Amino acid sequence: MSAIExxxxxxxxxxxxxxxxxxxxxxxxxxxxxxxxxxxMPIATEWVPVRSAQLPAPESYAAFRCEQERESLLASFADxxxxxxxxxxxxxxxxxxDSDLALRAATFAKFTGRIVPFSLAAFRQxxxxxxxxxxxxxxxxxxxxCELHPRALLTGVETxxxxxxxxxxxxxxxxxxxxxxxxxxxxDPTGAGEGRVFHGESGLDEAAAAARPPES
Numbered sequence: 001m002s003a004i005e006x007x008x009x010x011x012x013x014x015x016x017x018x019x020x021x022x023x024x025x026x027x028x029x030x031x032x033x034x035x036x037x038x039x040x041m042p043i044a045t046e047w048v049p050v051r052s053a054q055l056p057a058p059e060s061y062a063a064f065r066c067e068q069e070r071e072s073l074l075a076s077f078a079d080x081x082x083x084x085x086x087x088x089x090x091x092x093x094x095x096x097x098d099s100d101l102a103l104r105a106a107t108f109a110k111f112t113g114r115i116v117p118f119s120l121a122a123f124r125q126x127x128x129x130x131x132x133x134x135x136x137x138x139x140x141x142x143x144x145x146c147e148l149h150p151r152a153l154l155t156g157v158e159t160x161x162x163x164x165x166x167x168x169x170x171x172x173x174x175x176x177x178x179x180x181x182x183x184x185x186x187x188d189p190t191g192a193g194e195g196r197v198f199h200g201e202s203g204l205d206e207a208a209a210a211a212r213p214p215e216s
Contacts, residue, residue: 018044019211020185022173023119024052025106025133026099028077028089030182031123032201035086037184038116040204043211047115049106050170050181057179070095080201081127090130097132101157105139107166108156114146121145186211 021037023030037045078089102122109118122142125131131138136154143153156162176185177197184207187195198207 020046020048022048022050022178022183024181025102025122026096027181028127031127033182033204034123040208048169049103050173052181054170055180087128092126092132097134099133102133102139104157104162108162117146189213
C-alpha cells in the first residue's frame with residue numbers, strides 16, 4: 001500500500017490505526033521530520049496537520065518571534081538541512097508566517113488522499129523556496145504539485161468540514177500528549193498501553209524504535 005493510500009479517509013471517520021505525525025507547516029523542525037519519516041518509521045504513520053500555537057508548550061513558535069533567537073535558530077536549521085543532503089535552506093519571507101491557510105489546505109488534501117505529497121510540496125516551497133505559506137498563490141502551487149485543482153482547493157479550505165477536522169486534529173494531538181511540533185505518537189506495540197509521544201527530529205528515531213514489534 002502506498003503512503004498516499006495509507007492516509008486516505010473521509011471526514012468524520014475515525015483515523016486508521018497506527019502512529020501519528022503531528023505537524024505545522026510553519027515549523028522547519030517538522031520539515032526535517034517530514035523529509036525522513038517515510039523511510040524511518042516501520043509502521044503506517046498518519047500525517048496530521050495541527051495548529052501548533054494551540055499546543056501547551058510551543059517553544060519553537062515563541063522563539064521564532066524573538067529576532068535574536070530567530071536568526072540563531074534559522075542558522076542552525078540551515079546547517080542541519082545541509083547535513084541531511086536536502087535542498088539549501090531559504091528562510092521564508094516573512095518568517096514566522098501565519099500557516100492557517102496552508103493547514104486548512106493540508107487538511108483538505110488529507111480528505112482526498114494527498115496529504116503526503118501536498119505537505120512535502122508545501123514544506124519545500126517554504127524552506128527550500130523561501131516562500132511564506134500565508135500567500136494563497138504559494139499554497140496553490142503546492143496543491144498543483146499533487147494535482148489538486150486550484151478552484152477545488154480554494155473551495156475546500158473554506159468549508160466547515162475542513163475547519164472542524166483541523167480543530168479535531170489539534171485536540172487529538174493534545175489528547176495524545178503533544179506539547180509542540182513535530183510530535184510523533186506511537187501506539188503500544190503490545191496493545192497493553194496507551195502509546196507514547198516523541199518530540200522533535202531527534203524523537204523520530206526514538207519513535208521508530210518504539211514502533212517496532214517486540215521480539216518474540
